[in-house]
Every structure is written in C-alpha cells, then in structure tokens.
Amino acid sequence: MLDSHFFSFSDGILCCESVALDELARQFGTPLFVTSRQSLVSQYRSFEEAFASLPHFTCYSVKANFNLAVIRTLAEEGCGCDVNSGGELYRALTAGVPANKIIMAGVGKSEAEIKYGLTSGVMMIKAESISELKAINSVAEHLGKVAQVGVRINPNVTAETHPYITTGDSKEKFGIDEAGLGEVFELFKTLPNLELHGLDMHIGSQIFDPEYYVAATQKLLEVLESARHLGFDIKWLDLGGGFPVTYDPQKPAPPITKFAEKLIPMLQDKGVTVIFEPGRFIAANASVIVTKILYRKKNQIGKEFFIVDAGMTELIRPALYQSHHEVLSVKQHDRSVVADVVGPICESSDFFARHRTIDDAPEGELLAVLSSGAYGAVMSSNYNGRLRPAEVMVDGDEVTLTRRRETYEQLVQNEL
Structure with a gap:
C-alpha cells in the first residue's frame, strides 16, 4: 500500500x-x-489516540522490525517493547528502552534468556507452559529474585487469517489451554520465587474482524475473575497484537478505532492496565x-x-x-x-x-x-x-x- x-x-x-x-x-x-520516521510516529500516535480513554501501555513488538533506529524512534515516543528472545532484549536495551518498559515473551526461552531478562529487570516475563514456570522459578531462586510473571493463555479462538500466523488456536504451540489453568494456579502456591501479575493472549496477526478480539477478550476476562477469586493480584491484561494493516488496496484494513470501540467498553472498569503489542501495525x-x-x-x-x-x-x-x-x-x-x-x-x-x-x-x-x-x-x-x-x-x-x-x-x- x-x-x-x-x-x-x-x-x-x-x-x-x-x-x-x-x-x-x-x-x-x-x-x-x-x-x-514520520510514518512510524504517526502510526504509533494513531494507536495511542484510539485507546486513549483506556488505562493501557503499548509495547512495540520488536520481532516486526528490530532495527535500532526503529526501536529508538518509538522509545522516544514513550513506547515500551515486547521481545521474544535474548537477542531482541539486547537490541531493545541497546536502543535505550528502559528494562522496566520491556516484557519478555517466547514459547521456548532458554534458562540463559530467562536469567538475562531477570538480571536486566524486565517488567514481566510471560510463561507459556508449566515446565517454563518451573524453570523461571528455579532461575529466580538462584538469583535471589522474585520474578514478575504473566501467563499466556490459549483462548482457542481460530481467527480468519493465514494458518502460519494463527496463534490462538489450541492446535498450535502457543500458550496454556484453559483446561490446564487450574493446575497452573495451584502450582504458583508451590513456587515462592514467582508472582503472578499478568494474564496474556495473542490470537494471531492480520485479524480484520474485531469480533475475534471480543471473543478472546471475554475468555481472558473470565480467567481474570477466576484468578482474582483465588487471591492473585492481577495488574496487567495483555491482549497482544495482530491489528491489521492494508497491503492490498483492494482489501483495506478496518481502522484501529473499530477495534477500540469494541474493546474499551469491555476493559475500562476492570482495574487492570491493558497491554497491547502492535508490531506490524506500526512498522x-x-x-x-x-x-x-x-x-x-x-x-x-x-x-x-x-x-x-x-x-x-x-x-x-x-x-x-x-x-x-x-x-x-x-x-x-x-x-x-x-x-x-x-x-x-x-x-x-x-x-x-x-x-x-x-x-x-x-x-x-x-x-x-x-x-x-x-x-x-x-x-x-x-x-x-x-x-x-x-x-x-x-x-x-x-x-x-x-x-x-x-x-x-x-x-x-x-x-x-
């Protein structure tokens, strides 16, 4: 386009x-x-304007474009970063993003990457399996730290997009299925070096229909209520990214305001900071x-x-x-x-x-x-x-x- x-x-x-x-x-x-540069800034500001009435924090998804100048441009606007590896974390830090504005994701983080995230002081590490939660606890215990953790939930919402960029379907490798959340919540009682403060989802990329976000967000809100009922202090609700852009002028993407109109009423009174992770949308x-x-x-x-x-x-x-x-x-x-x-x-x-x-x-x-x-x-x-x-x-x-x-x-x- x-x-x-x-x-x-x-x-x-x-x-x-x-x-x-x-x-x-x-x-x-x-x-x-x-x-x-002005396009990057304009897209970021349009996103912020659309969700201005919602308590939120935007973390640019570094995987979309990790050029240091791109990251630095967005950091100067106040944007945080979502990173998926030690290398992306290194790039974000090198570009001047404060560690407490970085969330660390990834379905297969190594112990070395977990250690790098914890010693850097990232805002949150997102876990995608029970085994990973145990690994984060072990690394944190060795470092004498308590890790701020989010759990990525697979909402089992199959969005209409290319199958290679669908990430919220239970057939894919990402996140923890709803059925396994009871075991996850029980596990936190035995892992003293973890604190559960975030719930996360990501349903894919190039999602043109806001109703897929509505369906997945509703499931995430149900999990939020369950977690709070069990005594967890959930501060962050992470809806991921995937907001669409126009590649083909014959197939224009809906404006970001269409998504904001659906999501803000669902989220604005939930007592959480909503995290967004746009990457493609900005870059x-x-x-x-x-x-x-x-x-x-x-x-x-x-x-x-x-x-x-x-x-x-x-x-x-x-x-x-x-x-x-x-x-x-x-x-x-x-x-x-x-x-x-x-x-x-x-x-x-x-x-x-x-x-x-x-x-x-x-x-x-x-x-x-x-x-x-x-x-x-x-x-x-x-x-x-x-x-x-x-x-x-x-x-x-x-x-x-x-x-x-x-x-x-x-x-x-x-x-x-």
Whole structure:
C-alpha cells in the first residue's frame, strides 16, 4: 500500500517524505530498505489516540522490525517493547528502552534468556507452559529474585487469517489451554520465587474482524475473575497484537478505532492496565524496498518478467505467506505491462508479484516494493551467499544510514 502521507510522487519520482528514492539508490545502492520516521510516529500516535480513554501501555513488538533506529524512534515516543528472545532484549536495551518498559515473551526461552531478562529487570516475563514456570522459578531462586510473571493463555479462538500466523488456536504451540489453568494456579502456591501479575493472549496477526478480539477478550476476562477469586493480584491484561494493516488496496484494513470501540467498553472498569503489542501495525507501511531492474525478458508463451536485484532473501513474505505487496516504478511511465516481478534467487518461489500490471520501466530503472517494514529485514537471510542490504531512515529531508550493507568478508567472519 502507498502511504500517501509519507510516500508520494513528486515530479514523477516516488519519494519518501521529502527525499527521492532514486537519489537514495544512487547514494546507498540497491537493494535498499527505506523507512519513513514520520510514518512510524504517526502510526504509533494513531494507536495511542484510539485507546486513549483506556488505562493501557503499548509495547512495540520488536520481532516486526528490530532495527535500532526503529526501536529508538518509538522509545522516544514513550513506547515500551515486547521481545521474544535474548537477542531482541539486547537490541531493545541497546536502543535505550528502559528494562522496566520491556516484557519478555517466547514459547521456548532458554534458562540463559530467562536469567538475562531477570538480571536486566524486565517488567514481566510471560510463561507459556508449566515446565517454563518451573524453570523461571528455579532461575529466580538462584538469583535471589522474585520474578514478575504473566501467563499466556490459549483462548482457542481460530481467527480468519493465514494458518502460519494463527496463534490462538489450541492446535498450535502457543500458550496454556484453559483446561490446564487450574493446575497452573495451584502450582504458583508451590513456587515462592514467582508472582503472578499478568494474564496474556495473542490470537494471531492480520485479524480484520474485531469480533475475534471480543471473543478472546471475554475468555481472558473470565480467567481474570477466576484468578482474582483465588487471591492473585492481577495488574496487567495483555491482549497482544495482530491489528491489521492494508497491503492490498483492494482489501483495506478496518481502522484501529473499530477495534477500540469494541474493546474499551469491555476493559475500562476492570482495574487492570491493558497491554497491547502492535508490531506490524506500526512498522509495515513505514518502509519500502528499492530494487533495480536487472533484466527484462519474455518467454515463448508471451509471459513477461522483471528480474530485480532484491528477492526472497530480503522479503520472504510473498514466498512464505503468499502475501500481496504493491510494486511501483520509482519513475512514473505512461505505458504499463502485465508481468511477474521476480528476484535472482534459485527458487521458483522467489517473486514479489505474479501477473501484475506495472509501469513499463526499462532495465536499469528502479522499482519499489511497498509495505516492507514488518517481517522484511528481520527475516532476511544469506541464502545463495546474498549480502543483507543497507537500511536508511528518512525524517523530512534528513537521511540517516541505520544499517550498513554487508560485505563478503562478513559472510565468513564466524567460520573457522
């Protein structure tokens, strides 16, 4: 999707805020991730405005885009962070996020990661199994600490989204089923180094219908009442993330206010601070990938291909999730063609668009793959010996290099 507020055409050239993308490509090369700082801030503020009447705390989900400049931008707005590993915790702390604004999640945290979270002083560690609760207690006991813990509950709500990003169904690996909560609550009586202060859920990603949140939140509120009845001081109710964004203009996402209108009346008088964990919602449409057209070809059946210098190593979502990303020519043209936009990787799944109408741009010109800010660079790889691209952030007419392009030497630096 083209965010016209922050990515728009000026004199026939696609720009990020006040900077032309072709100028950035000349300066930093391609492929190149370009992020609008103002887009990140605008999305975060729109989320905060929607839920302003609800006692809440927003923790940006670092897994969506863990560039230090992105995390730092949101931290400067007062946002906390949700991290899923020791590495993401390290990134959040390095970006200047106070530890007491960080919640630590993850279905398979190691003892070393639990120790890192506790010694750093994170706000809460979320547990997803009985075995993990025992592990957190053991680490906390060894450190002489009492861990602030949340329990992730699987509400068994199957949302209508891609099966790979459905996380609230009992068939998946996440959380503790409702049926097992009695055993969990009993266990806390025997684990002196844990304090249960949070209840958590996450039903998936790209959830377009607010009613799925309503159904899952109702289940979480029932658990809240049970926990309080047993004497637990529940301070935080974590609804996770998954709020949708528009990738395909033909399938626009509902505004965040539609979700707020449903959830605020359910939660505002429950005596808890509601935690949200938006990631994609904030980052997805804040970035594009700028890529050069290396070659154009037409096969014997008349099918046309734009072969570009970015691929599934930079943005795996089309291959992994069959997801839609708009692709625009950086320089506008009067004519268009129907073609596949494909990368250089030796996989048939290496594509950005199939049978798409696109400007009739020649070899050597640039394309922009939109909505690349979430689950793009973070899921990049060195497959085929590829170098991870540079990343820049634009703020008005100011440009900052936020990640250098990798070198061949870095590909082998850890090998013996």
